[in-house]
Amino acid sequence: MDRETVERVARTAHIKLTEDELEKYSRDLGEILTYFELLDEAPGCERYGVNPIEVADVLRDDVPRMDIDADLLLKDMETYDRYVRGPRLS
Amino acid sequence: MSMKRIMESLGTVNSKYQMFHAMTEDTDPGDAKFLFSAKDNLTSKDMETCAGSRILEGYFPAFDATAIARMREAGGKLIGKTNMDEFGFGTFSTNSGLEIPRNPYDLERACGGSSGGSACAAAVFEDHVSLGVSTGGSICCPASFCGVYGIAPTYGRVSRYGLIDYGNSLDKIGVMSSKAGDLRKYMGMIAGRDEKDPTSCVQPEMRNDHRKIGSIAVPREGTEGLSKDVAKAFADALDELRRMGIDVEEVDMPSLKYAMPAYYVLATSEASTNLARYVGMRYGRPQGDLSLKFDDYFSSIRSEYFGDEAKRRILLGTFTRMVGYRDRYYSKARKVRQVVIDDYKRVLEDHDAVLAPTMPFTAPRFDEISGMSALDSYKADYLTVPANIAGTPHMNVPCGYDGNGMPIGMQFVADHWNEDLLFTMAEEWEKDFEMRRPEVVA
Numbered sequence: 001m002d003r004e005t006v007e008r009v010a011r012t013a014h015i016k017l018t019e020d021e022l023e024k025y026s027r028d029l030g031e032i033l034t035y036f037e038l039l040d041e042a043p044g045c046e047r048y049g050v051n052p053i054e055v056a057d058v059l060r061d062d063v064p065r066m067d068i069d070a071d072l073l074l075k076d077m078e079t080y081d082r083y084v085r086g087p088r089l090s
Numbered sequence: 091m092s093m094k095r096i097m098e099s100l101g102t103v104n105s106k107y108q109m110f111h112a113m114t115e116d117t118d119p120g121d122a123k124f125l126f127s128a129k130d131n132l133t134s135k136d137m138e139t140c141a142g143s144r145i146l147e148g149y150f151p152a153f154d155a156t157a158i159a160r161m162r163e164a165g166g167k168l169i170g171k172t173n174m175d176e177f178g179f180g181t182f183s184t185n186s187g188l189e190i191p192r193n194p195y196d197l198e199r200a201c202g203g204s205s206g207g208s209a210c211a212a213a214v215f216e217d218h219v220s221l222g223v224s225t226g227g228s229i230c231c232p233a234s235f236c237g238v239y240g241i242a243p244t245y246g247r248v249s250r251y252g253l254i255d256y257g258n259s260l261d262k263i264g265v266m267s268s269k270a271g272d273l274r275k276y277m278g279m280i281a282g283r284d285e286k287d288p289t290s291c292v293q294p295e296m297r298n299d300h301r302k303i304g305s306i307a308v309p310r311e312g313t314e315g316l317s318k319d320v321a322k323a324f325a326d327a328l329d330e331l332r333r334m335g336i337d338v339e340e341v342d343m344p345s346l347k348y349a350m351p352a353y354y355v356l357a358t359s360e361a362s363t364n365l366a367r368y369v370g371m372r373y374g375r376p377q378g379d380l381s382l383k384f385d386d387y388f389s390s391i392r393s394e395y396f397g398d399e400a401k402r403r404i405l406l407g408t409f410t411r412m413v414g415y416r417d418r419y420y421s422k423a424r425k426v427r428q429v430v431i432d433d434y435k436r437v438l439e440d441h442d443a444v445l446a447p448t449m450p451f452t453a454p455r456f457d458e459i460s461g462m463s464a465l466d467s468y469k470a471d472y473l474t475v476p477a478n479i480a481g482t483p484h485m486n487v488p489c490g491y492d493g494n495g496m497p498i499g500m501q502f503v504a505d506h507w508n509e510d511l512l513f514t515m516a517e518e519w520e521k522d523f524e525m526r527r528p529e530v531v532a
Contacts, residue, residue: 001409005409009408009412012412013362013404013405013408015389015392015393016390017401025401025402028463031464031465032354032464032465033409036351036354036419038347038348039348039418039419039422039426042345042422043429044425044429045425045432048425049428050259051289052259052260052427052431052480052481053244053246053289053481053506055292058289073152076148076150076373085376086384087381087384087387088380089383090383
């Protein structure tokens with residue numbers, strides 16, 4: 001995989017790569033994708049799903065409830081007045 | 091060894107084998123009926139849960155995973171969370187930001203991955219059961235390297251609630267133990283419907299008919315590329331199975347060679363979306379500079395705390411889902427998965443199980459692993475990946491030892507929801523198999 005593509009993919013994935021990492025992943029992903037060319041010759045089929053078993057009609061009724069105390073979830077986060085603090089948006 | 095004795099020796103034993111990332115501080119089992127450990131990608135209320143990643147350090151979940159909750163309800167005491175490859179990304183449990191477990195038969199060798207700490211604990215402690223998780227072979231591989239029984243059930247058999255996802259369409263929670271009978275016993279505890287995971291709600295009841303396997307198919311594709319010791323042990327095991335009255339037939343399963351690339355496309359595609367949630371805000375200790383712009387904040391945390399293999403798989407999975415590449419990789423991989431499922435169904439019409447060695451070689455030394463490329467290690471999974479991609483239940487059974495005394499395992503695969511056949515097979519095999527437990531010196 002060329003360095004430009006690796007850089008573009010890394011930006012999409014929110015990962016900053018060092019020069020060494022760019023070099024390494026470019027080489028590794030190239031090798032891996034060459035191996036994946038095996039998929040081009042694999043037979044396909046018309047019916048295929050998201051899961052290996054059929055999962056249908058398993059939705060439960062939508063009933064509001066509180067499974068976990070919100071304060072428990074907040075205890076390890078940086079908060080201000082029970083709001084979760086995050087980085088600046090702009 | 092009594093439960094109390096095991097609990098008193100946890101610290102000493104762990105300093106030698108490094109099977110646990112977190113351990114209980116209790117030294118008394120109280121009224122516990124049994125002790126168990128769980129892979130560190132299953133959330134636990136009373137222990138830090140990191141899934142082998144530095145990005146989750148300091149994460150103390152507010153809830154138990156369903157599998158852990160059910161073990162506790164049955165009287166189990168959780169004694170430790172086991173070390174693993176970061177988020178399950180590996181074959182040897184060496185891709186970890188935390189501790190790397192050591193093989194109980196030779197401390198210079200790996201336990202296998204990614205449930206390496208679980209396999210280690212199951213091998214080292216007497217009467218111990220450990221919960222593992224398999225995405226592409228992460229129960230059977232370490233069970234094979236550490237010489238224990240291990241089962242990954244049908245996809246959907248055990249609720250994934252509380253499991254830190256790797257690949258949602260592939261992840262399965264299962265059981266590892268040095269005793270064959272434990273597979274049936276503890277799978278019975280953790281299996282079953284759970285409204286918190288819809289994929290668990292389609293399952294039929296798990297049967298306990300003690301049905302025996304009468305015929306086995308051995309795919310030619312599963313006996314290629316084996317080390318000499320593994321090939322010999324497997325041939326001897328086939329002779330033993332015939333002696334037990336089981337028909338053994340060689341078959342062709344041409345789809346198996348496509349399972350490995352299809353698996354890595356599906357698994358990394360799903361992983362790259364799952365790992366988008368780790369940005370230094372919601373899980374683990376916030377470690378970043380909140381004055382940064384959000385893009386820079388997220389990127390700096392992810393770049394610093396994800397390990398090498400996690401980054402590689404995020405990049406690979408992001409790429410294979412991108413516009414322009416999606417049809418060639420992600421969509422094709424989904425079709426190949428169906429082709430593999432169809433191949434299993436075809437063979438399992440005439441046979442009760444498919445059998446091959448679990449791994450093509452025995453546990454490698456750490457210095458051998460460090461010389462392997464990423465692709466080399468992916469290729470090592472070619473025997474365990476097909477059953478995982480198909481969601482069919484599969485089980486490692488110890489079947490011999492190599493010239494260095496390292497364990498060798500074989501993997502039985504049954505049709506969806508037919509775990510009963512596998513349990514019975516393990517129980518029957520155990521009667522005559524001479525298991526060599528590792529010498530444990532605390």
